Amino acid sequence: MNMECDKCGNPIEPGEERQMHGRILCEVCYMDALSPPRACDPWAVHTARSFSKEEALLNETQKKILEILRETHEIEPEVLAEKLGMRPTDLEREIAALRHVEKVRGAMRGRKKVITLW
Ligand SMILES: [Zn+2]
Structure with missing residues (x-):
């Protein structure tokens, strides 16, 4: 069974899928989703916004x-x-x-x- 990335729709090789908040993401989208500042780290958010x-x-x-x-x-x-x-x-x-x-x-x-x- 072929999986598709929930976000970009690209096919995902078996074993390459990443799960986040109940969604299946490809490696790229997963890394993308990880990179924004985390809400639990107000300082990171502040820094990212003000730079x-x-x-x-x-x-x-x-x-x-x-x-x-x-x-x-x-x-x-x-x-x-x-x-x-x-x-x-x-x-x-x-x-x-x-x-x-x-x-x-x-x-x-x-x-x-x-x-x-x-
Ligand atoms: Zn993707």
Whole structure:
């Protein structure tokens, strides 16, 4: 008996079928169905929604900085450097790059310098 994928209708080789929520899916559709952010992981959903295409060009460290800022809203550079396990001078460079693309900016809180989202 030949099976068909419930989603795309392609024939599925015996043993290749994948079940999800009572549907039979081919490997491709199954992987497809798995890839959207899971509803039980609000942070993943939030991250996926708020990352624009432009941000796809950022490096991992810069993305991480934005992630942390989305959580904390603002942060002192020293604290951020510590969180990332970076030297403040290295962090400075990433912050400068992010500032350049108008993703973050510096602000003063009393006498403290903080980094906030743009
Ligand atoms: Zn399919």
